[in-house]
Amino acid sequence: MSDQNNFEIDTMNMDGAPETLNIADKCPSCGRPNPEFKKRCAYCCALTPPRERISVRSMNLSTIILFIAALVYFAISVSLSPNYIAIGDLNETMNFSHVRVLAKVRYISEFKDKYQKRSTIQLELEDASKGSGDDYEGRIKLKAEGEVARELKEKGLLPARGDIIDASATLFAGKGYRTLSLGTAELLKVVDKSNENKTIDADIKSLLEKPDNFKNKKIKIKEAIVVSKRGKLIVEVADTAVETIPGSKPASVIVFGVDSTRYKEGQKLSINGLFVFYERGGYWEIKVNEEETDAIIILN
Numbered sequence: 001m002s003d004q005n006n007f008e009i010d011t012m013n014m015d016g017a018p019e020t021l022n023i024a025d026k027c028p029s030c031g032r033p034n035p036e037f038k039k040r041c042a043y044c045c046a047l048t049p050p051r052e053r054i055s056v057r058s059m060n061l062s063t064i065i066l067f068i069a070a071l072v073y074f075a076i077s078v079s080l081s082p083n084y085i086a087i088g089d090l091n092e093t094m095n096f097s098h099v100r101v102l103a104k105v106r107y108i109s110e111f112k113d114k115y116q117k118r119s120t121i122q123l124e125l126e127d128a129s130k131g132s133g134d135d136y137e138g139r140i141k142l143k144a145e146g147e148v149a150r151e152l153k154e155k156g157l158l159p160a161r162g163d164i165i166d167a168s169a170t171l172f173a174g175k176g177y178r179t180l181s182l183g184t185a186e187l188l189k190v191v192d193k194s195n196e197n198k199t200i201d202a203d204i205k206s207l208l209e210k211p212d213n214f215k216n217k218k219i220k221i222k223e224a225i226v227v228s229k230r231g232k233l234i235v236e237v238a239d240t241a242v243e244t245i246p247g248s249k250p251a252s253v254i255v256f257g258v259d260s261t262r263y264k265e266g267q268k269l270s271i272n273g274l275f276v277f278y279e280r281g282g283y284w285e286i287k288v289n290e291e292e293t294d295a296i297i298i299l300n
Contacts, residue, residue: 162194
């Protein structure tokens with residue numbers, strides 16, 4: 001009986017001669033001679049009995065078929081439109097669902113937890129196709145926390161104000177609140193860069209007289225004076241050069257996103273921020289991010 005390690009067949013006929021078991025004298029895979037009727041080809045190690053082998057030709061044909069099928073699948077997937085969900089349609093019945101939105105970035109902020117260790121980047125989004133509605137229906141916040149926030153910055157994936165983004169995230173929604181949570185940095189892509197990042201010089205009088213000219217744009221007020229503080233995140237400012245009637249109050253605007261404890265009434269500031277309309281409060285405001293070095297500069 002022959003040695004299996006040398007790929008010899010294991011059976012003998014009645015006369016003591018090897019049984020060929022329909023084994024060909026040539027390998028059906030590589031075509032080289034097989035004079036000893038070995039069960040495996042000595043050259044390519046293919047099984048030589050027809051019922052036990054897969055030919056190289058068959059394998060090549062299967063590979064070609066699978067490759068063509070993959071190309072067809074890819075072409076179909078590319079041709080199909082992404083299944084975006086409108087921000088206004090996101091609600092508590094979809095809580096914990098993974099959703100995909102096409103949205104415009106209205107505002108970007110970054111903050112840390114109370115232990116000053118875990119960073120969070122927060123994007124305020126509005127529906128890119130339908131435009132903004134009120135604060136709840138037409139807008140939503142997207143959060144990237146910890147490692148995801150770090151990757152967005154280090155890999156250069158963080159969008160700018162006004163950019164159109166494609167984001168796949170988990171929805172957390174309940175009665176009166178909705179938030180999207182980004183699982184990985186790669187699930188956020190900028191699909192259209194904005195030209196809104198140019199800063200426009202303005203004064204408070206111009207902002208309030210023609211607000212639509214500055215709406216949702218980044219503006220810079222070279223000099224304004226603090227007239228009051230409202231809570232922890234708000235100061236109210238007015239133009240310094242405008243004369244007012246004695247006893248009357250000068251035209252003023254809210255600056256949101258500041259640490260009001262750092263400022264005092266009568267102080268002069270230079271302000272860089274986003275001019276927006278706060279619909280719930282019914283007034284215009286300048287949103288700033290104090291993480292930006294030029295957001296608020298104290299002039300006196």
